[in-house]
Amino acid sequence: MRSENSDTGEEIIPKLSILRERDDVVELMLPYFGNDRGEKSMISRAVPVKKIKTCDGVKIVTTVYDLTLANYGIDTGLGGECASSYEDDTPYTPRWQEKFTGVKAEMVIHTAREFADNSLKTHGRTMVIMGGGINHWFHADVIYRTILNLLMMCGCEGRNGGSWAHYVGQEKLRPIEGWARVMTGTDWQGGAKLQNSTSFYYFATDQWRNEEIDTAPLVSPDTTPRYRHPSDYNIMAARLGWLPAYPCFNKSGQKIFDEATAAGFEGIDGIRKFVAQSLKNRTLEFSWEDPDAPENFPRNLFIWRNNLIGSSSKGHDYFLKYLLGTRNSIFAEEESVVKPQEIKWRDESEISGEGGALQGKLDLLVDLDFRMAASALYSDVVLPTATWYEKDDLSSTDMHPFVHPFQAAVDLIWEARSDWDIFRTLAKAVSKVATEAELPVYKDVFAVPIQHDTEGETAQPEGKILDWSKGDCEPVPGRKTMPAIAMIERDYTKLYDKWVALGPAIQKGNGMKGLGWASDDLYEEIRTRNGVVEDKNLISYGMPSLYTAKKACDAVMGLSTTTNGKVAVRAWRDLERKTGLSDLTKLASDRESERFTFEMVAIQPRETITSPTFTGSNQNRRYSPFTVSIEQLVPFRTVTGRQSFYVDHELMFEWGESMSVYKPILDFKPLKNPLGQSKEITLKFLTPHNKWSTHSMYFDSQQMLTLFRGGQTVWLNEKDAESIGVRDNDWCEVYNRNGVVISRAVVSPRLPRGVMFMYHAQDRHINVPGSKISGTRGGTHNTPTRIHMKPTHMIGGYGQLSYGFNYYGTTGNQRDIYVVVRKAQEVDWLED
Amino acid sequence: MKIKAQVSMVMNLDKCIGCHTCSITCKNVWTNRAGAEYMYFNNVETKPGIGYPKNWEDQERWKGGWQVEDGELTLRSGSKLTRMLKLFYHPEQPELDDYYEPWTYDYETLISSPRKKHQPVARPRSLITQQRMEIKWGPNWGDDLAGGDDARADVNLKKIGQEIALEFSDIFMKYLPRNCNHCLNPACVAACPSGAIYKREEDGVVLVSQETCRGWRHCVPACPYKKVYYNWKTNKAEKCTFCYPRLENGLPSVCTDTCVGRVRYMGILLYDMDAVCDAAKIPDEKMIYANMLDLVKDPNDPAVIESARKSGVSEMVLKSAQESPVYQIIKRWKLALPLHPEYRTLPMVWYIPPLSPIAKNFEDRVYLPKSEAMRIPVEYLAALFTAGNTRIIVETLQRLLDMRAVMRQKEIGETLPQNLEFEPLEYERMYRLLGIAKYADRVKLPAGLQGKTHEELRELQGSTGYACPGGCC
């Protein structure tokens, strides 16, 4: 990123604007979404251009800066539609925004000045701290970009003490390189099928059948969307290798292998050819192309360290209906406004029979939990597990660069076991059954999407969408025009043998984010530290033991850059090699001799070692993202290697989002025909984090419940409440097409009118009566919500827009929802 | 002058996030017992709000604290005689509903439910009657302005004529954590006919002797903060002990120790016991705060030290007083204020009032607002902390703002505000203590507060526990 000509070393001074050197001014039409409901229009802006001669003739070009100014409507003296002052009601002035946000223009100007002024005086030490809330809106990505733009324009990104502090819980897993290997079993061999769960549950719970989105009104005014139904985009994403889509195909891996062999296709290349060809001639299909075909159902589900059913199931009642086949309150199921093109539609009669989707797709639901909350209540098997104070584990978080331990402070009670011990026990049982059943080695053929931080990021250049199924190109696996096809052998009789040891594949090296390093000596060190598997009958005999959770923690920390200085230095060295930069190792060399152990972090949580797996350095200061790019000139992991105001992917153009624009929230009616008959009001339904629980954890604790109102509550403005005759602590029914909630009302002036808060992850097992409307027990905060998938989140194979597990993919946005609220007439506890 | 030592607490409301960790840890340690379920020795209230128990600040109703009659202090709850007459009918005695009826749930139904048509659910059950109950009130019912009309019933809002306000556009709130104030002039002690409540010599902690308490309950209405509770199982009064067993070992109270916001400070104040009564009975209640500051003496003043030694304050306690973080905040910087000084009990838990965002007058390029431009009205804070004296609130908030201005100047070289009250270095000290102080800086308590020598302590060894041979003791 040095501003110099790499051949001559001459300094390059990039032009921000070509306003002065312009050859011409052109009128640019930009998409605009701020009109009254449903109306879209293009706005006209004047942009300076230069004419450049190329082999393809004269082209006009401009800078992103000039485009950005035009987008924001800033008057650069070129005329055209633009704002002459902050007072103009032109997009995007302070006055203009007032009508959408209710925030006074004066307040906006004052805050913006303070933001800019402070950034100027402190060289960018202005910070935006942001929780996960924005991510829960359909247009999360454009909103994020708006905020990032603000920070970029004020020079705050990558500035220690400034920049973007994304404060979302426990998601920055610091010792990631070791963890990733153990977690996915890739210390033995590849083959982990990692899935973005939003898409998975969208299909598994058949929310696609009840889709309320028609994409036509949402895309750029000058485009026709390639699909009207969001699920079609996801099928395309699976097909082009953008996103994972498991279970992959409508045939098992072994079956594909057998068919390929029978047809004379040999070896992995043969298999790849066979799969590509079968997909093309439709003898093989992606399972999501027909989610209601029994062969495509997910059958077994393990819930571990979350409360899927009671807490995170966006579209809770669709989970009950399609995944579990149990009583639900989907109130008035209405078919999709548009039918998908890429998915086989099966009529209700077809899926309601024995073994059909409406009977519940799952055969077995197992829950590891220490609370009898909704997930446990709805499970076939509950495995009682340890709380944080009864087990050994590690924790690391977003903005605090520390590794913390969990330690058993008290013994486990009753039959409970730690997660680690439960999974080890299960592994042993599986191996035993597999051996008894003489299960042969299973050949698994499956698809893997194009991954972030791999060469796959350049697989589909210039953001052009070439769809092999439409004849735009050939299906070429291997992260080109479709997902890669992999084949591995799975020997279930050896599951336990492998489970208890750190696998030998570690010796061949480790890596992350496209970097690699040697780890054979680390493997040896862990062997010495942990001791070995001593049972001669196991194939892992003599390998480092992972029998206990503590040993696993020590292995993880021994293999990770943030917790082993030696590894960090190796990773920086590899980044030096890749970038041509020198002197990056200094970011970790001061701590090269440190190697965290469980005992050490138990004595005191340790500050992690600066690592290229993350973007900030924390040497003698707190971690801030992107400081490594700004200070050391390590390229950003984007198409351009720099921060982007402008994204030129075809799908971004389609959705009018090549630059950050204003997009209103989705405002679908809660129900085609509200029930009426009693006073009702329609409110926007929001589910922010609860004060009295951590997600659903602690929600059912008597102490926490005592400190607020003893059960589920919904908050609404007092005037809204008055309009429907609801008083504080009255029972309310809250419903829309997705289901019915019954809850106590909290009436407060703290909320603006038109909004209802139902704090996230209150669960339905405490103090929840039945609803007269649904005739069954009231639902959770996620009963009225559902999954809305935004196609721009599905883009893959293009720089920063590439799939990364837990990093990039469809977000589970659930905020663009309205509900109808009324006072509950009668409360029935449904004790039968 | 008679100098005594008092353990005191400061809570920085600018940093309290209302998480109630303090309430939970306190409850786990002290009041998760039969008869004590409804008690929160420490509770956190959202203000505006009516708090716990309901409307405890309404002394017209509860007649708590002291009043001045003919220049003398008398309990508002009446003379000993009138109080005795009220033994069997006591309108100022709060009832369970004023607190709340504690409950639990039928958790068992979730585990052992038979096959049913509908998902099982755990319903509430009263911890008092063991019957099913409907939850209608709780110890924190008004959290985050839940129930707007309850918030409007806050007597402090009435005092400033704003009871009808609280519209979304100009709404404000803050948290107020409360435990017993271990007052210098405790009404609870004065009201007890059995002498069961006493203020400890060595550290001023106010305790109820469980042996002596006869359950007269005079202390309950007398305390204007409603921080003495009646255990309905043991029929004795109970209250916050400042976690004295911890204090005696140099450790702070549990609420302080576990405070997530690092809001709480604990340390020793030296005060002039002889001046307490006069300080409390000054007719103009707006002057009580100034009197309280006068009571607190400079621990480095030789005369103070001498007097302290004379009245038995140990060297360890003296040293601790000299390092006291609360002395700095309360007296040196005048940042902390007593809650409702007009109750005249001279509370020893002090509060730093909170700053709040600019809500009006967006003066161009002025980013540190004047206290009057903030969202929380100065009058409201005055009703809580200075008996209505707004000048003191403005001055206190200004010191906090000046601290920010000085620190900002240090970072980015903006011009310093005019008329700073202290030297810039003093504001830096302030910043260190309020902003980044570690545990050991926020809490300075001498171990061995009870002032016993090693010799005495050794003699105490074995005085409880295993019997001595032959069963002689």
Ligand code: SF4
């Ligand atoms: S606050 Fe404490 S010391 Fe003061 S009167 Fe009430 S119970 Fe007594």
Ligand code: SF4
């Ligand atoms: S005083 Fe501390 S622990 Fe208590 S609510 Fe405030 S921040 Fe939380």
